[in-house]
């Protein structure tokens with residue numbers, strides 16, 4: 001049993017269903033952290049490549065609370081849910097605020113029939129008109145905290161929030177709210193319900209994020225070690241994504257000559273320059289293997305450059321991980337003062 005009184009030294013809580021369930025399992029798998037869930041009714045699982053980690057499945061709305069109360073040290077959920085439900089921003093921190101999936105916008109949407117309302121300023125005017133008539137705008141949402149902050153910040157103070165847990169888009173037609181503030185991804189649900197977004201009415205741009213409990217993590221050496229390994233795998237996988245490793249056989253008189261030609265185009269000659277190694281060959285002595293990392297959007301430019309340098313047999317492969325000297329995310333965890341997720345979406 002570990003210091004936190006459980007069999008597992010580190011717990012990770014992830015969504016048990018909904019929009020983020022499958023993408024989270026796929027994402028962890030792509031980072032080399034496949035989750036082994038014995039069956040879909042079991043709410044705990046393990047990660048074979050990281051023994052000592054237990055995975056808990058919870059509703060995405062509950063992930064932040066589970067991390068904050070200490071039932072798990074790490075969690076994956078939508079940034080929207082994290083910002084709405086955290087109560088202590090020093091205890092529960094966002095470690096990676098964009099895992100690259102679960103993208104959606106939290107927006108204000110009004111009925112298409114409101115022809116005179118097309119921007120957030122129009123909505124502010126309407127709120128005043130309502131006030132003069134002794135009424136308040138009724139807004140249906142699942143995210144009262146984020147919405148209130150956003151509206152107050154824009155000087156809109158006269159409104160009533162209607163708490164709804166699902167199918168918000170039906171609220172204006174059903175008559176229990178005038179407009180809604182909800183998530184949208186493709187825009188289909190809003191369109192199908194004859195609702196439109198407002199200019200300047202995006203409250204938050206969200207995606208999945210990794211959150212952690214700084215207090216419980218810093219209390220246990222084992223949890224901290226596993227968290228570092230887990231975070232580094234995610235971070236290095238993300239860092240590797242924009243690059244290919246290119247390898248080519250290049251003919252030249254010496255490594256110096258080959259490196260000089262490759263380095264004549266610094267933008268396609270690797271992060272810190274090419275690695276050059278002698279190719280041993282019985283017939284010809286003057287071949288060198290050149291290896292470098294290039295951004296994916298410069299692939300053909302780099303291939304042509306290597307050809308111009310006398311390269312043949314150019315191969316490109318996807319990188320799995322790119323580790324740096326140290327993990328910047330982990331360093332930030334040890335120094336929570338540098339946490340800055342509030343900048344996202346202008347919140």
Ligand SMILES: Nc1ncnc2c1ncn2[C@@H]1O[C@H](COP(=O)(O)OP(=O)(O)OP(=O)(O)O)[C@@H](O)[C@H]1O
Nearest residue numbers: 018019020059060061078080081102103104183185
């Ligand atoms: N259409 C969408 N496309 C991409 N991501 C989305 C979409 N809708 C929601 N999300 C993201 O997925 C998270 C979970 O949303 P989802 O609709 O699955 O939750 P839910 O089923 O309403 O709630 P819970 O899982 O808590 O019961 C949201 O907080 C958001 O970050």
Ligand SMILES: O=P(O)(O)OC[C@H]1O[C@H](OP(=O)(O)OP(=O)(O)O)[C@H](O)[C@@H]1O
Nearest residue numbers: 019166167183184185186187188189190
């Ligand atoms: O812009 P779109 O691509 O149409 O997606 C938007 C919908 O996706 C989410 O709902 P979800 O289906 O996850 O269920 P929910 O209504 O229970 O939240 C969100 O709440 C919207 O209703």
